[in-house]
Amino acid sequence: MRRRLVVGGLVLLSLVLVTISFREDGSGPLASVQNGAAAVLRPFQVAADRVAEPFRDAYGWTSSLLDARSDAARLEKENELLRQQVAERQLALRENVTLRKLLAYRNGPRFPDGYSGLAAAVISRPAGAYAQAIVIAAGRKDGVRTDDPVVTQDGLVGKVSRVSSRTSRVTLLTDDASAASALDVETQAFGIVRSGDGARAPLRLDRVPKEARVAIDDTIVTSGWSSPRLSSLYPRGIRIGRVTSFGRTDTDLYTQVQVTPFADLSSLEAVLVLIPVDRMARAR
Amino acid sequence: MITALRIAPLVFVAAIVQVTVLGGARVLWAEPDLLLVTIVCVALAAGSIPGAAAGFAGGLLIDVMTLGTLGTTSIVLTLAGYWAGRYGETTGRGRRYAAPLAAFAISILAGLGGVALHFLLGEPVAARDALVTAVPSAILAAVLALGVSRITGAIFEPPRGLERPRQVELV
Numbered sequence: 001m002r003r004r005l006v007v008g009g010l011v012l013l014s015l016v017l018v019t020i021s022f023r024e025d026g027s028g029p030l031a032s033v034q035n036g037a038a039a040v041l042r043p044f045q046v047a048a049d050r051v052a053e054p055f056r057d058a059y060g061w062t063s064s065l066l067d068a069r070s071d072a073a074r075l076e077k078e079n080e081l082l083r084q085q086v087a088e089r090q091l092a093l094r095e096n097v098t099l100r101k102l103l104a105y106r107n108g109p110r111f112p113d114g115y116s117g118l119a120a121a122v123i124s125r126p127a128g129a130y131a132q133a134i135v136i137a138a139g140r141k142d143g144v145r146t147d148d149p150v151v152t153q154d155g156l157v158g159k160v161s162r163v164s165s166r167t168s169r170v171t172l173l174t175d176d177a178s179a180a181s182a183l184d185v186e187t188q189a190f191g192i193v194r195s196g197d198g199a200r201a202p203l204r205l206d207r208v209p210k211e212a213r214v215a216i217d218d219t220i221v222t223s224g225w226s227s228p229r230l231s232s233l234y235p236r237g238i239r240i241g242r243v244t245s246f247g248r249t250d251t252d253l254y255t256q257v258q259v260t261p262f263a264d265l266s267s268l269e270a271v272l273v274l275i276p277v278d279r280m281a282r283a284r
Numbered sequence: 285m286i287t288a289l290r291i292a293p294l295v296f297v298a299a300i301v302q303v304t305v306l307g308g309a310r311v312l313w314a315e316p317d318l319l320l321v322t323i324v325c326v327a328l329a330a331g332s333i334p335g336a337a338a339g340f341a342g343g344l345l346i347d348v349m350t351l352g353t354l355g356t357t358s359i360v361l362t363l364a365g366y367w368a369g370r371y372g373e374t375t376g377r378g379r380r381y382a383a384p385l386a387a388f389a390i391s392i393l394a395g396l397g398g399v400a401l402h403f404l405l406g407e408p409v410a411a412r413d414a415l416v417t418a419v420p421s422a423i424l425a426a427v428l429a430l431g432v433s434r435i436t437g438a439i440f441e442p443p444r445g446l447e448r449p450r451q452v453e454l455v
Contacts, residue, residue: 017355
């Protein structure tokens with residue numbers, strides 16, 4: 001009887017916590033307590049991360065040795081750089097035509113000002129298959145806000161979904177709740193990048209019209225858009241991934257496009273949070 | 285009180301390692317869940333109430349450190365600790381393969397329970413992903429349990445006086 005009372009009490013307490021935490025949605029007394037506790041635990045996380053780093057490096061080195069990846073990594077890096085340049089040049093060429101038309105927008109209040117990148121270490125990684133999120137060591141006091149885009153040198157990672165004083169939760173692009181409007185640099189085919197169907201194709205480009213052209217190895221970047229009242233969360237031109245396969249059937253309304261992200265979301269060490277320059281200036 | 289003092293460091297270290305070191309790591313196509321295995325082994329050795337309490341505390345630590353919805357991991361690990369503890373109190377304790385067996389079964393149940401809970405909270409979850417990784421995760425948990433159970437066995441070794449009598453004297 002005592003056993004059942006105790007376990008029943010703990011389950012009830014968990015349910016109460018779930019209910020309050022779920023309703024507060026990151027801004028309430030319980031969330032403040034949680035943020036405070038997270039701040040207290042952060043040194044332990046950082047310490048454990050530092051202790052584990054040599055072992056992680058050794059594991060990475062061994063696995064890379066076994067996979068003969070040393071040369072491939074260098075060439076891949078060079079290849080990625082060239083692809084970035086090609087993507088930028090193609091975008092620049094295409095945008096040159098419309099640049100004069102957009103010039104008026106650029107000076108207008110609707111046009112997004114520049115971003116500055118805030119580097120932040122990843123202090124915890126996804127804790128389960130259904131939690132595609134990481135926690136980074138930068139928070140409200142560093143100028144981070146909810147919905148800020150997060151990138152690495154390789155490409156788009158996701159967006160900030162919750163902020164505490166010194167840490168933030170970043171929902172990865174592979175989360176079912178994530179979506180980003182995107183376009184094929186080579187063909188200008190538009191679509192929405194969402195989480196894919198598994199490890200082989202972590203992302204998919206959704207809502208691509210059947211008549212749009214898409215090819216294997218095409219580069220997908222964020223399309224970025226703005227209207228008088230709204231603007232895209234992600235600035236235009238951030239690299240997302242490469243088209244690995246696509247297909248269309250007579251019955252489908254859209255072309256099915258599988259995309260492999262450029263950023264390795266499973267082994268993130270540090271990320272850049274894109275913060276609008278004006279907000280950064282205010283923070284200073 | 286002494287039991288709690290023995291359990292607390294174990295659970296704390298396991299939760300920290302789970303979030304900082306093992307989070308996102310892939311072994312055998314699955315993610316190792318050291319905290320769940322630790323809770324199962326602690327519960328087998330210490331009983332259902334300490335197991336449930338350890339599960340609750342460990343889950344709370346995970347939810348705090350990952351800034352997730354408080355209580356979601358706690359509820360799953362509380363039940364996991366309780367079930368493992370009951371198994372230990374009834375038939376499991378002393379059996380050679382109790383820990384890997386319990387870790388295997390509870391890993392599958394906890395995975396499915398976690399998916400169901402997140403689904404009930406309206407969060408986007410893919411049951412297929414959980415089902416595909418359920419068996420590799422369970423196998424990994426069983427392998428981990430072989431090592432962790434040795435540590436918990438050493439910490440919670442019962443006093444000799446409480447050992448089950450192997451023979452009785454008929455008067």
